[in-house]
Amino acid sequence: MRYAYFPGCSAASTGISFTLSASYVAKRIGLELVEMPDWCCCGTSAALVTSRDLAHALPARSLALAEQAGLDLDVVTPCAGCFSSLKRTVHYARQSDKNRHRLEEIIELPYAATADVMSLLEVMARPEAMEPLAAAITKSLNGLRVASYYGCALVRPQEVTCFDDPEDPQSMDSLMELAGAEPVRWAFKTECCGASHQISEPHGARRLIARVFENAAANGAEAIAVACPLCMLNLDMREAGINESRAVPFDIPVFYFTELLGLAMGGSARRLGIDRHFWPTGKAVRKALAPPPEPSPDNHSTSELPQEVTVA
Amino acid sequence: MSFYNLSSTSSGDLAAIAQITRDAGVNLDDCYQCGKCSAGCPLSDEMDLYPRKVIRMLQLGQVSAVLKSRAPWVCATCMTCTARCPQQIDIDSLMLSVRHAAKRAGLRPVREADIFDDLFMAGVRRYGKSNEALLAARFNLSSGHLFQDVLNAPKMAKRGMIGPSLHKVKDRAAMRRLFGRALRTTEGEKGDGI
Structure with missing residues (x-):
């Protein structure tokens, strides 16, 4: 498994834990990621609200530079926002030669749109990755109840993303199940986290986050798994603030799906970036990594914790 | 009604x-x-x-x-x-x-949304990559919401999520040319579909 890799702007900053955990898992399962040369910002929704040409041209430049460098590989990106921008551009370029030439003119580079774009979640949920994943998973996550949160950009619009069900996707749930977690059935898998509106219009957008936590809590989730650095930041960093106005506070840690896979492979919380979270993860990690109960009838010694795990 | x-x-x-x-x-x-x-x-x-x-x-x-x-x-x-x-x-x-x-038409019914997206694109035009801490700081200054999220900044710095260095592309001149051409293309000559 070898892919061109588009890290996205958050990979070395707010999404650092995604990068740490994804590269850990990738290495363990033989997934080779070759960083694209001089890639630029995908533009995300800010480019889209500015100009459609700009929103297509920014990803096209990165994709064309990879072609020019002879990187004849499909593209994988961990960030759901980058995935959406890149995938939309490939879709647009393949619709007609007129579209492709229009982009070539703007980016001053030839662009054949030969490479496909996939999210890291999609790549890891493919059979060729699931097999080595199953082999590398040495610990069961002990039935930790995980609500898989996909957000918007991975699943909509389906004719562009070509990935999973837009209302009830299953790929992340399957990965969580593979790691020994118990997937939670819940209604907010593909609801919006508010994206950048959490900065530009926090008054109206905060309740979007609260609703996600509320539905996860109502369905007994002990953790939420995400596949997008902005979903992560909006949920994890803002949970404490949301709790300030609540009589009964939420207590649900948020993990990148790659962090939970990494834990199940024996990776340490520090190595996977879990120690960088805002909301405490200790309780969920302890449950996930507790040794399985002895198959004896006299069974009350399951609370011993693995010593090497230090978490926030 | x-x-x-x-x-x-x-x-x-x-x-x-x-x-x-x-x-x-x-x-x-x-x-x-x-x-x-x-x-x-x-x-x-x-x-x-x-x-x-x-x-x-x-x-x-x-x-x-x-x-x-x-x-x-x-x-x-x-x-x-x-x-x-x-x-x-x-x-x-x-x-x-x-x-x-x-x-x-020169309208911006939600001022903050307009400021945020313009600043986001100005940063990408200049550096080729988005620098989140710089964007947040510039948004606070331009919007007048000076103290929004400032308590999170030291926590993010401690976690290695933000830092003093700026992420940039190598070919910054190419970014400026790309923006110039993308924003110059006129209406009515759009490509097929969206």
Whole structure:
């Protein structure tokens, strides 16, 4: 498994834990990621609200530079926002030669749109990755109840993303199940986290986050798994603030799906970036990594914790 | 119940609506006002016009009220409306085109959204990559929300999520040229589809 890799702007900053955990898992399962040369910002929704040409041209430049460098590989990106921008551009370029030439003119580079774009979640949920994943998973996550949160950009619009069900996707749930977690059935898998509106219009957008936590809590989730650095930041960093106005506070840690896979492979919380979270993860990690109960009838010694795990 | 003076609609209004729908790749006649877009919209309670009503008013030629509406600026482009529309209308795309038209007309009904997205793009034009801490700081200064999220900044720095160095592309001149050409291309010569 070898892919061109588009890290996205958050990979070395707010999404650092995604990068740490994804590269850990990738290495363990033989997934080779070759960083694209001089890639630029995908533009995300800010480019889209500015100009459609700009929103297509920014990803096209990165994709064309990879072609020019002879990187004849499909593209994988961990960030759901980058995935959406890149995938939309490939879709647009393949619709007609007129579209492709229009982009070539703007980016001053030839662009054949030969490479496909996939999210890291999609790549890891493919059979060729699931097999080595199953082999590398040495610990069961002990039935930790995980609500898989996909957000918007991975699943909509389906004719562009070509990935999973837009209302009830299953790929992340399957990965969580593979790691020994118990997937939670819940209604907010593909609801919006508010994206950048959490900065530009926090008054109206905060309740979007609260609703996600509320539905996860109502369905007994002990953790939420995400596949997008902005979903992560909006949920994890803002949970404490949301709790300030609540009589009964939420207590649900948020993990990148790659962090939970990494834990199940024996990776340490520090190595996977879990120690960088805002909301405490200790309780969920302890449950996930507790040794399985002895198959004896006299069974009350399951609370011993693995010593090497230090978490926030 | 609202009342609209339909006799005030001019041919200029109809031309403006035709341009919006052409840019969006949408046929307004496809909408029979079921309201599914508005029922599923996570931000509809922040909108002065529900998505359904944006379409209805455009059907009725009421373009100036739509251009002044907060709705397209409150829209987070989550695409739930488009995914659920029984008529396959790309409502998300229509919202974008209304916002583009409003911006061209010098309107910005939600000041903060306009400031944020302009600053985001200015940063990408300059550096080729988005630098989140710089963007947040510039947003606070420009919007006047000086202390928003400032308590999170030291926590993010401690976690290695933000730092003093700026992420940049190597070929920064290429970014400036790309922006110049992308934003210079005129309306009416759009490519196929969206």
